[in-house]
Amino acid sequence: MHYQTGLEFAQQMDCDDPLARFREQFSIPRTSDGSEEIYLCGNSLGLQPKLAREYVVQELDKWASLGVKGHFDCEYPWMPYHEFLAETAADLVGAHTDEVVMMNSLTVNLHLMMVSFYRPSETRYKIVIEDHAFPSDHYAVESQLRHHGIDPADGLVLLKPRENEELLRQEDIEALIEEQGDSIALILLPGVQYYTGQVLDFAAITGAAQARGIKVGFDLAHAVGNIPLKLHEWNVDFACWCTYKYLNSGPGSVAGCFVHRRHARDTSLDRFAGWWGHDKDTRFRMENRFVPMPTAEGWQLSNPPILSLAAIRASYDVFRQAGGMQPLRKKSEKLTGYLRYLLEAEVSEFIRVITPENADEHGCQLSLCCDARHLTGRELFGRLEAAGITADWREPNVIRIAPVPLYNSFTDVYNFVQILKSACNE
Known part of the structure; x- marks a missing residue:
């Protein structure tokens, strides 16, 4: 142009x-x-959609007038409220609705995903992240290694730009996978690098890693609502994101999570369990045998905060109106x-x-x-x-x-x- x-x-x-x-x-x-103001900081905190106030007040009014009955027979009942967000969430990340769920916060979700997808063995135990990863991701990965008794000095592999360069090179990522692939259990990278703004090649990284038996996850904090995504098509194992940047849902708002369908349907996968991940048809029988849902919802722990989900629903409605x-x-x-x-x-x-x-x-x-x-x-x-x-x-x-x-x-x-x-x- x-x-x-x-x-x-x-x-x-x-x-x-x-x-x-x-x-x-x-x-x-x-x-x-x-x-x-000239507000150019949506990559840190998105602005408030005016619909958010309206939708949150609706839920406050519902709470005031219905009390506990707000969970059931009313418009947007609380019990399945997170399900009302699944279609737009799936569209934004290029997934099926059974592959996404809105829950927890970003780092909590990364930990929950690593419980299931970081399964170190004696020979395959390393985790690859970038050298300039967002600190929270670095902390999470180091703590997972220590949890498994692995010294981060041995188990943490850092991708670095070449000397006097700012950006990662795709050929260097693929070379690392080729050289150390047999010892790498997980690659966890950003969709958009927070410092440089670089977008990585999701499909190429995922394909190269999975060819060597490596699980692949992405932190999409700076990607969702910013760039087009095709997580299902790219065959990504899992991804997590926050919703308060480009998704404009308010500070500390509930995060999102993607689990590829081939994993979501495998109810035998190890995970940390909570009752909102239990089969919804039998959840209230109050039995002490966990039966996970065969979807991304099977990783939920607790019923989500409705006021935060209402703000997300407002944001998603704006995205839909925009096409x-x-x-x-x-x-x-x-x-x-x-x-x-x-x-x-x-x-x-x-x-x-x-x-x-x-x-x-x-x-x-x-x-x-x-x-x-x-x-x-x-x-x-x-x-x-x-x-x-x-x-x-x-x-x-x-x-x-x-x-x-x-x-x-x-x-x-x-x-x-x-x-x-x-x-x-x-």
Whole structure:
């Protein structure tokens, strides 16, 4: 696409944008003078859909008027409430409805999945993650190794970029699998790397690993609602994600989990069990023999928090109204392409983009490094905040910028770059 630098171009792009109307469905934070912030931080916390307040209040009113009867005969009863989310969740990750469930939090779900899919033996016991994994994932994996009596110094394999490079190379991942495949039990990688914004090749990694008998899982915290996914088709063993970033369901909201159908139907798989994973037809017989459901629901532990699920349902309704991931991804590619174009045109002497340029290798986020000699990246970030920009700083030297297609505009991107340019030139 041919971009232009002037404000008129951005405004025309917004006029021609079929998704522009969805901005009005979100609450945009305001600065101290009452004007709207330029909010480019959906990769950390998505904005609140206005429907969320409506849906949560409905459940509060139901609780007030019905009490315990809210579990049963009413609109959206609480007992099966998580099931109302399955269809959209499956669409967002490219799965069947029996392969997904909304439950717990992201790291809890990663632990539950590793209980079932990390089964170390004397010779096959290593776990592969990336060297710059999100700290919570690193902690979880190390604790799983120790739980099995394995020293992380021996059992943890870290994928690293080559010297003086920022990104992982597919050929290096496949070479590691080929060299150490017989000793690797599990590969756990991000769908979108949180620091660089790099999207990995799900299908190629999964195929190469499974050919060597390795289980494959993905942390999709920065991928779901951001890029198109085909977890079932790619044959991924399991995946977990949070819902408060691109899925806009509120801070600490209930997470999601995918278990491929071939595993979900295997009720003999070891797992940590809870009564909400028990066969729903016999659950209330109160018998002490666990009978797991032959779906992803079989990994549930407890009945989920309804108020959080109501906010997720509101978000999912907005995604459905927007037509799902295809039109959102189309706009996202234009937004990030426009952002990169303006950065190169206006501030290339100060700013270096470390996110891959190929559209297939990134989502909404561009990760910016400040190379200005007269100020640090942290100082630049402070200037942006003072000017009404909400972005995200990550140590040691990245400002993460994520124009989200549901609520960010091309004018947002234009104004951000003008403020960035001014901040760099101060």
